[in-house]
Amino acid sequence: MVSFIFKESLRGIRKKPLSFLLSTFAFGLCLLIILIFFLLTYNLFISLKIAYDKIEIYAFLDEKTSFSEIKDKISLINGVEEIRYISKDEALKILKEELKEEASFLENLDRNPLPPSLRIRISPKAKQVDEIKRIEDKLRLIPGIKDVWAGEELISKLVKVLNNIIYIDIGILIVVALSVIFIIFQNIEQSLFNRQREIEIMQLVGATDYFIKAPFYLEGILEGVLGGIFSFILLFIIYRIMSLSAITLSFPTILLLIFTILIGAFLGGIGSNLALNRILK
Amino acid sequence: MIEFDNVSKTYQNKWTALNNVSFTVERGEFLFITGPTGAGKTTILKIIYAEELPTAGKVIVNNKNIATIKKKEISLYRRNIGIIFQDFKLLYDRTVYENLEFVLKAINMKGNEIREKIMRILTRLGLMHKKDCYPYQLSGGEQQKVAIARALVKDPEIILADEPTGNIDEEASKEIINIFKEINLMGTTVVMATHHSELPQLLKKRRLHIVQGKIVDG
Ligand SMILES: Nc1ncnc2c1ncn2[C@@H]1O[C@H](COP(=O)(O)OP(=O)(O)OP(=O)(O)O)[C@@H](O)[C@H]1O
Ligand SMILES: [Mg+2]
Numbered sequence: 001m002v003s004f005i006f007k008e009s010l011r012g013i014r015k016k017p018l019s020f021l022l023s024t025f026a027f028g029l030c031l032l033i034i035l036i037f038f039l040l041t042y043n044l045f046i047s048l049k050i051a052y053d054k055i056e057i058y059a060f061l062d063e064k065t066s067f068s069e070i071k072d073k074i075s076l077i078n079g080v081e082e083i084r085y086i087s088k089d090e091a092l093k094i095l096k097e098e099l100k101e102e103a104s105f106l107e108n109l110d111r112n113p114l115p116p117s118l119r120i121r122i123s124p125k126a127k128q129v130d131e132i133k134r135i136e137d138k139l140r141l142i143p144g145i146k147d148v149w150a151g152e153e154l155i156s157k158l159v160k161v162l163n164n165i166i167y168i169d170i171g172i173l174i175v176v177a178l179s180v181i182f183i184i185f186q187n188i189e190q191s192l193f194n195r196q197r198e199i200e201i202m203q204l205v206g207a208t209d210y211f212i213k214a215p216f217y218l219e220g221i222l223e224g225v226l227g228g229i230f231s232f233i234l235l236f237i238i239y240r241i242m243s244l245s246a247i248t249l250s251f252p253t254i255l256l257l258i259f260t261i262l263i264g265a266f267l268g269g270i271g272s273n274l275a276l277n278r279i280l281k
Numbered sequence: 282m283i284e285f286d287n288v289s290k291t292y293q294n295k296w297t298a299l300n301n302v303s304f305t306v307e308r309g310e311f312l313f314i315t316g317p318t319g320a321g322k323t324t325i326l327k328i329i330y331a332e333e334l335p336t337a338g339k340v341i342v343n344n345k346n347i348a349t350i351k352k353k354e355i356s357l358y359r360r361n362i363g364i365i366f367q368d369f370k371l372l373y374d375r376t377v378y379e380n381l382e383f384v385l386k387a388i389n390m391k392g393n394e395i396r397e398k399i400m401r402i403l404t405r406l407g408l409m410h411k412k413d414c415y416p417y418q419l420s421g422g423e424q425q426k427v428a429i430a431r432a433l434v435k436d437p438e439i440i441l442a443d444e445p446t447g448n449i450d451e452e453a454s455k456e457i458i459n460i461f462k463e464i465n466l467m468g469t470t471v472v473m474a475t476h477h478s479e480l481p482q483l484l485k486k487r488r489l490h491i492v493q494g495k496i497v498d499g
Contacts, residue, residue: 004387197372201370205360205384206356207356208357211387211389
């Protein structure tokens with residue numbers, strides 16, 4: 001049964017090898033666009049995730065205020081997870097480390113201008129613009145805290161960028177998916193046309209719908225999978241070339257390969273389905 | 282085996298192809314359907330193999346009302362019917378053997394059974410020596426024999442033939458008709474549509490003569 005379906009499917013492909021090959025290539029090239037956006041989005045997410053995880057609220061203290069005095073008050077605020085005290089000396093040390101060679105001008109200071117500060121880590125749940133704003137307002141009310149920097153504008157920008165990128169991805173996914181489905185649709189339509197006689201005979205002798213349609217589904221899915229593998233190979237080549245020019249992207253090989261094959265098979269199946277539904281009532 | 286009870290068929294374009302047709306075919310019978318072109322012969326056959334549904338009336342085949350058959354049931358129902366056409370409908374890129382094999386595989390028959398069945402039917406129709414030929418290498422009569430072999434290979438209880446000799450010369454036609462006679466002698470019910478109104482008499486078989494969708498004789 002399976003061998004019959006396979007044989008009939010291959011027979012259909014062998015009747016038009018060139019158009020099968022070319023449409024598989026076209027399919028692969030279209031899919032490559034999806035893959036490139038997928039890869040870029042994936043990498044962007046990784047770097048944004050790193051930035052996001054680092055989010056802390058900075059509270060700058062009065063020089064006279066002692067940490068132990070206000071620590072408990074801050075801990076009481078909902079969403080605060082950990083408080084670290086940075087003394088004036090530590091702040092200077094951190095600044096020196098960050099500036100590296102350019103830090104030499106700091107040597108000439110006669111007085112440390114940096115205030116003592118607190119770095120407040122907040123729970124993941126509280127990492128939302130509104131929540132951070134709420135925590136920030138509460139911090140400002142605590143005597144001894146001169147200034148607070150929470151960077152919620154930065155976070156809201158990040159979220160906006162992320163949302164826009166997801167919208168762009170979805171838009172591209174839809175447009176490319178439609179073109180890719182159309183490629184398969186046309187190919188299967190041609191196969192159906194080439195094999196009218198076979199279909200007619202099968203219907204007359206009492207073959208089930210499943211037997212009649214399966215070779216065409218198989219062809220579409222096969223084309224999708226082959227096109228997917230082709231696009232994966234192209235993506236890999238592009239990735240290696242970019243690595244040579246020192247653009248380091250993370251490349252989740254297995255994830256990408258599975259994603260490509262699944263999406264290829266899925267879109268191929270849909271294309272076949274549309275053609276079959278249109279032509280075989 | 283086949284019973285038409287007041288069957289009418291009106292096509293979508295409002296053309297009435299059959300008008301209150303009633304007849305029965307017994308198991309093992311050989312029935313000719315004759316009549317001028319456009320009389321409705323093909324329509325009767327199409328209704329029997331559920332290609333068309335009647336607009337009115339009952340059609341009972343093997344105790345089953347085909348007038349109300351569900352789409353899903355059609356494939357299983359047709360396995361019991363062998364259909365032969367004027368234009369053979371062979372697959373021209375496959376050999377005689379492969380043409381028969383295709384049909385049996387399409388109805389999910391097992392491999393070893395397939396070979397045995399094909400060999401038996403090819404021997405019976407004297408086609409063994411042509412088993413690896415392609416249809417274009419065969420005469421019209423031989424091609425029709427292959428089509429008959431293809432209809433018979435799945436051992437149907439009913440054979441429907443629509444103008445089976447329409448495309449072949451007189452000599453070959455006689456042979457084809459004789460094959461149908463033999464098939465019928467082995468117990469298969471045969472219904473044949475034809476223009477040749479002298480055939481029923483020649484074979485001493487019952488005939489149904491229709492004109493403009495109405496039975497006028499038989
Ligand atoms: N699918 C269809 N749609 C509309 N009208 C049809 C259709 N099929 C057949 N008809 C009409 O129904 C009538 C009967 O057709 P049918 O094919 O049954 O005749 P027939 O007796 O087989 O003729 P012939 O001897 O020429 O094969 C004809 O007038 C034909 O034009
Ligand atoms: Mg006809």
